[in-house]
Amino acid sequence: MTVDNLRDFGANVDEGIRRCVNNETFYLTMVQKALNDKSFDQLNEAVDSKDIDRAFEVAHALKGVLGNLALTPMFETVSEMVELLRSKTDTDYSIYTEKINAQKKQLEEYL
Numbered sequence: 312m313t314v315d316n317l318r319d320f321g322a323n324v325d326e327g328i329r330r331c332v333n334n335e336t337f338y339l340t341m342v343q344k345a346l347n348d349k350s351f352d353q354l355n356e357a358v359d360s361k362d363i364d365r366a367f368e369v370a371h372a373l374k375g376v377l378g379n380l381a382l383t384p385m386f387e388t389v390s391e392m393v394e395l396l397r398s399k400t401d402t403d404y405s406i407y408t409e410k411i412n413a414q415k416k417q418l419e420e421y422l
Contacts, residue, residue: 312339316421320384320414327381338380345376346418351411358404366404367396385414 314324314335324338331338350373357366370393377386392407 312343312418312421314339317342317382317418320382320418320421323381323383327379330379330381342380342382342418343422345380345382346415346422348373348376350376351415355408355412358408363396363399367393370396382418385411385418388414 314328317324317327327342328335328338331341350369354366354369354373357363357369370389374386374389374393377389388407388410392404392411395402395407396404
């Protein structure tokens with residue numbers, strides 16, 4: 312994975328690197344660690360079991376990680392999902408998890 316891959320994905324790489332003490336290698340390492348985070352599976356499980364409270368908790372944590380790494384496309388999707396979960400909106404959350412999973416897969420292809 313390179314910063315160019317992340318830029319192509321739509322990440323705000325300059326912001327992400329700034330948040331990682333201006334260390335590009337550290338930033339790329341943190342992105343890879345984030346993609347391996349079990350929270351993605353936990354979010355899928357919570358949505359599948361319709362556990363809105365757990366889904367909110369996990370999505371909110373992911374929002375922080377994705378925001379700090381400036382992975383903008385995923386951050387925007389998770390942010391929208393978090394707000395719906397926060398208000399316990401009756402909707403099909405699998406639409407969001409499918410989009411998040413597709414975005415994650417796209418990034419993983421760069422590894």
